[in-house]
Amino acid sequence: MRLTDVAIRKAKPRERPYKLADGRGLTLLVQPSGAKWWRFRYRVNGAEKMLSLGIYPDVSLSDARERMAGARRLLAANVDPSLERQRTKRSNEQTFEVIAKSWLASLEKAVEDDRRSERTLSKAKWMLETFVFPKRSCPAAWCTSREFWLGRTRAQLTTAASRAG
Numbered sequence: 001m002r003l004t005d006v007a008i009r010k011a012k013p014r015e016r017p018y019k020l021a022d023g024r025g026l027t028l029l030v031q032p033s034g035a036k037w038w039r040f041r042y043r044v045n046g047a048e049k050m051l052s053l054g055i056y057p058d059v060s061l062s063d064a065r066e067r068m069a070g071a072r073r074l075l076a077a078n079v080d081p082s083l084e085r086q087r088t089k090r091s092n093e094q095t096f097e098v099i100a101k102s103w104l105a106s107l108e109k110a111v112e113d114d115r116r117s118e119r120t121l122s123k124a125k126w127m128l129e130t131f132v133f134p135k136r137s138c139p140a141a142w143c144t145s146r147e148f149w150l151g152r153t154r155a156q157l158t159t160a161a162s163r164a165g
Contacts, residue, residue, distance in 0.1 A: 003028065005061050011036065026068045028056060038064040040071055044080045051081050097133050104128070 004023040011020060013034045020028040029037045038053035040066060053059060053067045061066040071081035 005060060007059060008036065008056060021055075022061075022065070024068065024072070026053075026064060028064075040068045040081075042071065042075055042081070044075070049080070049082055051085070100128050100132065 002057070003020055007020065008028060011028070011030050013032050015032060017029055017031050017040075020030065025041045027041065029039050031037070036056035036061055038056060039149070040051045040053055042049055042051070051071055053064050053071075056064075059067070066093050074081045074084055076126060091124060107116060107121050111118055111121050
């Protein structure tokens with residue numbers, strides 16, 4: 001049975017957390033402190049995951065259902081909603097290329113101060129421009145060693161793995 005706003009308001013805290021189900025993976029977790037958290041449970045590649053959708057009453061029942069529907073649309077497109085949320089949060093972060101160019105600028109200053117050789121600078125530039133920059137454009141916080149060397153993002157690897165298996 002689907003939740004109603006009245007049932008949510010009447011939900012009282014108990015000694016232990018408990019869930020009120022709305023259906024299709026949407027639940028309201030009622031904490032002993034009285035806090036009520038919206039949760040969406042789903043599966044990706046056989047593993048169960050959970051996505052937080054907000055806190056009641058800041059996020060109403062209809063808003064939670066809309067957020068769940070958005071997450072289900074992402075799942076239908078073979079995109080993990082949790083990873084997509086992290087990606088959008090981190091989209092404003094610096095890319096590996098920006099950080100590496102900043103490091104190269106500090107290396108240039110070290111060459112000017114005679115603390116590094118010109119050969120070291122030219123070799124570092126060559127290696128980065130030849131092997132790294134063509135492959136890496138995602139935020140640096142997203143880079144894992146496997147993604148870094150393969151030149152793929154986490155979402156691309158997840159999609160490829162789900163298609164293969």
